[in-house]
Amino acid sequence: MLHITSVAEARPFLRELWSTGQSIGSVHTLGALHDAHGELIQRSANENDQTIVTVYPNRIQLFPGSVYRYDIDTDIALAESRGATIVISSDDQEMYPPTYATFIDQGESHHRLNSSVFDFASRGQVTGAIRWISLCRPTASYFGMKDIEQALLVQRAVQDLMIDCEIRHVPCVRFRGSGVPVSSRLRFLPAGRLAEVGSVYTALETGRNAVLNGESDPGEVISLIRRLLQESLSTFKILYIAAVDVETFAPVSILKEPPFILHCAVTDGDLHHFDGLCIRTPTELAHSPEVIWIDPQDTPS
Secondary structure, eight states: OEEEOOHHHHHHHHHHHHHTTOOEEEEEEOSOOOHHHHHHHHHHHHHOSEEEEEEOOOGGGSOTTOOOOOOHHHHHHHHHHTTOOEEEEOOHHHHSOTTOOOOOOOGGGGGSGGGGTSTTHHHHHHHHHHHHHHHHOOSEEEEETTSHHHHHHHHHHHHHTTOSOEEEEEOEEEETTTOOBOOGGGTTOOHHHHHHHHHHHHHHHHHHHHHHTTOOOHHHHHHHHHHHHHHHOSSOEEEEEEEEOTTTOOBOSOOSSSSEEEEEEEEOSSOEEEEEEEEOSHHHHHHOSOEEEEOGGGSOO
């Protein structure tokens, strides 16, 4: 597997790769790769001749001054083990020089869900993803449905900007038994607090079942989810619970049939956790959106 350490070095290599006519899959990460990233990489490797993984803690979607902990050698090893053929990494100086000025604006939709808590997050995520897609020119790029807002907004940006790339959504990877999603942000939490995080998924699933059983009032569904979370959360508090439209992320007035999203954010003051169910079909309403289940011991703590 090839590791290219800058965009400048990657350009001539990519030009040659495109000329071969091979299919290219891409997975774009901040680093600190885990099994959920591994699932994206493996799907890309199964479906394409070449798989590019980018590793860069995207400064414009992180808190100013924050330090994102990752180890590039560990990330390269995981990427290679799941079938990646190329890793491209970079740094702030190259990615965001003082002259950098271009951001993806998606109107009100990128101020909702996650971005109602961090108004810079969605714009930074989508801008970063589109820049990497524009560099790599993949046949397909893979995004996990753990981050519903990012996955859907990147797809919208690719369509609106007429970029020749298919965005493929991969089901959320969760730990069997708890429902906790595999996430870089959660990797240092002790077991007791992870159980609180898992209760968010349980509450959202209860809300989905309420809709399945005929409850069409979003306010009632949100109140049900809130009551369950108030009983199960101790170190976290609720930031929001929302039932929104899949295209605009605006609140829906009725929950009668798909598509819609149930979404929730909780925080302990330092760590913010977002989880949701993107319900797009009657089958997903009846059985929940697909999940990739793994055993807790499958991922190192």
